[in-house]
Amino acid sequence: MKETIAIIDLGTNTFHLLIAEPGGKILHAEKRAVKIGKNGINKGIIPADGFERALSCLQDFKSTMLAFGVEATRALGTSALRNASNATQLIDEVKKRTGISIEVISGDQEAEFIYYGVRSAVKLGLERSLIVDIGGGSVEFIIADEQRIFWKQSVEIGAQRLLESFQKHDPILPEEITNLELHFDTSLAALKDAIGEFKPSTLVGSSGTFDTLSEIYCVDHNIDIARELPSTPLTVAYFFKIHALLLSHDRMGRMKIAGMIDMRVDMIVVASCLVNYLIRKFRFEKIWVSSYSLKEGVLAIMRASKTRP
Secondary structure (H helix, E strand, O other), X not given: OOOOEEEEEEOOOEEEEEEEOOOOOEEEEEEEEOOOOOOOOOOOOOOHHHHXXXXXXXXXXXXXXXXXXXXXXXXXXXXXXHHOOOHHHHHHHHHHHHOOXXXXXXXXXHHHHHHHHHHHHOOOOOOOEEEEEEOOOOEEEEEEOOXXXXXXXXXXXXXXXXXXXXXXXXXXXXHHHHHHHHHHHHHOHHHHHHHHHHOOOEEXXXXXXXXXXXXXXXXXXXXXXXXXXXXEOOOHHHHHHHHHHHHHOOHHHHHOOOOOOHHHHOOHHHHHHHHHHHHHHHOOOEEEEEOOOHHHHHHHHHHHHOOOO
């Protein structure tokens, strides 16, 4: 890898930009809540306002890339772009306005990139872990150790989908939580079988929701962390405390929780319900948080193979 490169992760809720120099040193990283899936993810479209937010964000990213002298770019589209009937229209318009070519990747590819990102941040060791990345459109599940992936699956139960389908009240109602968990029972049958077969002992949360849960933990424990750290602390016991807080507050109340950020406040309730389900259903006693995810996984693969995007 001999060029300054940019990796763009076009998520359903958040767009991420990572710029790295030859050798893999990260020069710049930023994220923006673009929400291309809002009010359209379950209809298979990108709404007009999401379309415009995406174009505006990528034009800004392009300006940043030019300022850093980026010579090669890899832009990866995930769940919303995999499923939207007007995804090609957005991809073509992005190319026209910015010169950025978007590659829509499969759920399996996404899960593999996430694994390499997490492995760069967390010492997985020889114990098997369940890696979970909760996106807006899909959730990636990977059972792996330091050396290999044993099983992986991308499931279309992302937080934006869950929010629009199940949470009609704020604070969320008990019956809405029950309906969510019934949905998880149905959607995660293959995960249940895989956990029974491979028996992961640790839950590893990748970026997004888990970053915010860890930030809340760190603020409450007076732990001074920088967001660029590859991994950050959280415990199962403290997760349950945060989860109870999230369920009992409306949006305004959640924003008052130290460590909460605006881009997470709406979807974090249903996302936390999923984390709670996984911990209780599969009896995880340990949880780790990786700040690295898809984009860092792409960078790790490129560094290992010394290739350009």
